[in-house]
Amino acid sequence: MKKSNFIIPLSFIVHILIINLTLYAYTPETYLNGYSILYYNLTWLITTYSLNFYPTARRDGFMSNFKSFVILFIIYGLVYFTSFVFFGMYSYKPMYLVLVYLLICFLLTLFRVLFYWAKNLYRTKGYNSVSVVVIGKDKNLQKLRRIFDNPEFGYRYMGYFDNVKSNSPSCLGDIESSFNYIFENNVEEVYCMASKLSKAEIQYLMKIADNSLKRIKIIPDNKELFSRAMSLELYGAVPILNLRASPLDLDYSNLIKRIFDVLFSSMIILFILSWLIPIVFILMKIDSKGPLFFKQQRHGVNRDIFWCYKFRSMTKSTTSDTQMATKNDVRVTRLGRILRNTSIDELPQFFNVLMGDMSVVGPRPHMVVHTQQYESSVDKYLVRHFLKPGITGLAQIQGCRGEIVNRSDIVNRVRYDIFYMEKWSLALDAKIVFLTVYNALKGEERAY
Structure with missing residues (x-):
């Protein structure tokens, strides 16, 4: 189904800009306190998420969430006014603060009206159908x-x-x-x-x-x-x-997941890959000939093909796009075996996450040839392609990883992937990430 995936993030960003720029212009003392900035933005995020403020259905009109619209302004008004007491900012008269908040409400409402007008005009011209x-x-x-x-x-x-x-x-x-x-x-x-x-x-x-x-x-x-x-x-x-x-059918849930992906992948790239890549590069040049990174086409969300990146862990081979790694695989280099046993070889996929091809958590992407094989032989296999593929997933922490030896291996992966799709929550993602790190530290039998 076609979705304007930029609409919800754009609306959220514009709303945050309206709030912050208005406060900066009319109550600059607010921006002398870093905690108050975090307070305003975080409470907006939590309140809008709780009220499902942003429209998620194609059939939503301007008035469809009017009740949530009014409740949001009341709740955020309480947040706004109590902040000046909470953070000890007493230099503004109460009536002045009321006028500033009414200006914020007016600008947010004006943007919402213009947003719906532009969206409806876009669709009446036949786009996004x-x-x-x-x-x-x-x-x-x-x-x-x-x-x-x-x-x-x-x-x-x-x-x-x-x-x-x-x-x-x-x-x-x-x-x-x-x-x-x-x-x-x-x-x-x-x-x-x-x-x-x-x-x-x-x-x-x-x-x-x-x-x-x-x-x-x-x-x-x-x-x-x-x-x-x-x-x-x-x-x-x-x-x-x-x-x-799936909970991820809601655009707002997708936005929350995307924010988590961008923040988490950025931290991994800045604080781990920034120094790990040079070390792996030097060790790889000593160990074997070939490039630092290995890239391979995989099927992503809606079966779209993307380039998936890893640290190279094998020697060059004509079977790399068709044959999965097996136990004691002769193609795996000495350094590659260490990288695979610790799952470090997967870390470059955080660049895929940052680019939007993958998510931190989701169904693992398979080789193109394996998708073509399993989509016709394994019931419900393609259901997992309703989601972005992940670096780790529910199936992986349950031990369903590595070589596919028999039919039950792939059937169980599909079963866990569908369960994850139907039960997704940010808390579940956090739990899967934690257990992935835990399993990597203690060592996994099928990580080869």
């Missing part, structure tokens, strides 16, 4: 059409499929023909009317979604119950079940 089809026709179709046909929401409605023949130009054929149509026309979102589909058809659509990197959403009726993790969304008055729901 998502192609959708509906499988099955019932009373909810017309309600959905009102959502899809609104140019401000950015949907491109292609038509519907139903076993009842119709002369309507929006009827694209029967339900069976929808499967090929979805692939041939690169449909991004599929909406299914559960009341018009058999249990077998629903299960088949679920299988297609899991194994073809398609997002499928179900409009339920009272007869259908689903056991897998999913989320309920409302399109106007129409309830929609989103299969493979």
Whole structure:
């Protein structure tokens, strides 16, 4: 699904700039106290996150979060006024501080109005659109059409499929023909009317979604119950079940994860790789011929290909893009064995994290040839590509790493990756990072 991933970070940055520049201009004493700056910005981050202030759904309008908008200004107003007492800044008259805060509220509201105006104008011109089809026709179709046909929401409605023949130009054929149509026309979102589909058809659509990197959403009726993790969304008055729901479907959660990735990777690069790279370079030149870094194409989020970087741990080989490292692999150099046993060879991937190709925590990226092999032989394998790949992950701390010897090795990795996707939290990321460091220090049997 197409997303304007820059919108939420941009909004957040502009809001922070408005707050800080206004305070700097009208209450400069604030900026003589570093703690107060941290206080203002951190409380804004926590408050907006708690209220889900930033819109995350394509269908959100200006007034959709009006209640959160008012509550945010009340809470942040308390934060603002108590800060002057808390940090001992008594040189401003109360009425002056009220006017400054009202100016902040006005500027934030003005930006929000301009933001929605620009976004709606952008979408009405046909940009940032998502192609959708509906499988099955019932009373909810017309309600959905009102959502899809609104140019401000950015949907491109292609038509519907139903076993009842119709002369309507929006009827694209029967339900069976929808499967090929979805692939041939690169449909991004599929909406299914559960009341018009058999249990077998629903299960088949679920299988297609899991194994073809398609997002499928179900409009339920009272007869259908689903056991897998999913989320309920409302399109106007129409309830929609989103299969493979993840906390990271929310743009704000993605922003929090990205901030963590940038800060953590920057610290590793500045405080570890800055001195480690020269040392590894010297040792590598003594140990074996070849470049310092090894790069290889891997599949990332949405199956996009990127260059994954490592410290070179093997001699040059024609099988490096097809064969995984095995125990006592003759291709591994003396220094490479140390790097691999301690997982130091993976550290250059923090550059991948900083560039946005990877995350600190996520499903491990596999070789392109292995993705092509497993996507057709391992059920739900492609589900893991809804997330950015990670330097470490839940599967790795559970011992599912290294060589894939039998089918259960890859099946268990997929199972852990899907669990991580559905249960993500920043606390879970922190726990995985801690256990990764702990395991690396104590040594891992399958790190070779």
